[in-house]
Amino acid sequence: MRKIRKHITTIILAVLAVIAGVYAYNYHDMKQNIVYNEHLDDVAVTVNGKELTLRDMAFYVAFEEMNVEKQALVYDSDNPNKYWNIHTNGEFVRVTARKAAMSMAIHDELFYEMAKKESITLTDDEKEALKNSEKDFWYDLSDIDGAKKLGVEKSDIYSSMEKSAIARKYQEIYAGLDNADIxxxxxxxxRYEKLLExxxxxIKEKVWKRVDMGNVTLDH
Known part of the structure; x- marks a missing residue:
C-alpha cells in the first residue's frame, strides 16, 4: 500500500514539475522582447474576425514612437531614453505608447470597415493631401532608418495611411450623424468607447507585449 502511495505521489510531483516548467517557459517567453522585423506575420490583434499582423501595425508603431520621441527630446535631448522609462499614471511611458499604438489601429480598423460598408472613398483633393503626408512620413521614417528596422516596404506604410485617412473621414461623418464632435x-x-463595446x-498579448516600444524604429 505504501509503495502504491509513493508511486502516486511520484507521479503527481512529476506532473506538477512539468506544469511548472511549462509555466516558467511561457513566462520567460513573454518577457523576451521580439525583433520586430522577424515577426511581421505574427498576429497582434483580431478585430471583428479580421487579423492585424505586426506588418499592419508598423505604421502605428512608427507614428507613436516618433511622436513620443519628440517629447523625449524636449525632456532630455542628451538621453531621451530617460523619458521613455518614466513611470507616470501607474505605468511606464513606453507601455502607454504601446497601448496608444494598438488603440489607434483598432480604432482605424473599425471605422475603415464601417466606411467600406458605406462605400466611402477619398476625393481627388484628399488623395493628393494624403500623398503629401505619405511622402513626408516616409521621409521622416527613412531618416531614422525606421523602415529597415520595421522590415516593411513603402507600400505597407502607404496602405495603412490610406486606411487611416478613410477611417478618419468616416469618423467625421459618423460623429456628424450622432450630433457629436469628431x-x-x-x-x-x-462615445467611441461605447461604440467599441x-x-x-x-489583443494577442504574447505578441504585442513583447514589442519594445521606444526601441523599434529608434535606437536608445
Whole structure:
C-alpha cells in the first residue's frame, strides 16, 4: 500500500514539475522582447474576425514612437531614453505608447470597415493631401532608418495611411450623424468607447507585449 502511495505521489510531483516548467517557459517567453522585423506575420490583434499582423501595425508603431520621441527630446535631448522609462499614471511611458499604438489601429480598423460598408472613398483633393503626408512620413521614417528596422516596404506604410485617412473621414461623418464632435470618436473619446463595446477585439498579448516600444524604429 505504501509503495502504491509513493508511486502516486511520484507521479503527481512529476506532473506538477512539468506544469511548472511549462509555466516558467511561457513566462520567460513573454518577457523576451521580439525583433520586430522577424515577426511581421505574427498576429497582434483580431478585430471583428479580421487579423492585424505586426506588418499592419508598423505604421502605428512608427507614428507613436516618433511622436513620443519628440517629447523625449524636449525632456532630455542628451538621453531621451530617460523619458521613455518614466513611470507616470501607474505605468511606464513606453507601455502607454504601446497601448496608444494598438488603440489607434483598432480604432482605424473599425471605422475603415464601417466606411467600406458605406462605400466611402477619398476625393481627388484628399488623395493628393494624403500623398503629401505619405511622402513626408516616409521621409521622416527613412531618416531614422525606421523602415529597415520595421522590415516593411513603402507600400505597407502607404496602405495603412490610406486606411487611416478613410477611417478618419468616416469618423467625421459618423460623429456628424450622432450630433457629436469628431473628437468624441477619437480612440480616447467617450462615445467611441461605447461604440467599441459593441465590437469584438482580442489583443494577442504574447505578441504585442513583447514589442519594445521606444526601441523599434529608434535606437536608445
Amino acid at each position: 473628437t468624441d470618436y477619437d480612440f480616447s473619446g467617450g 459593441k465590437n469584438n477585439y482580442k
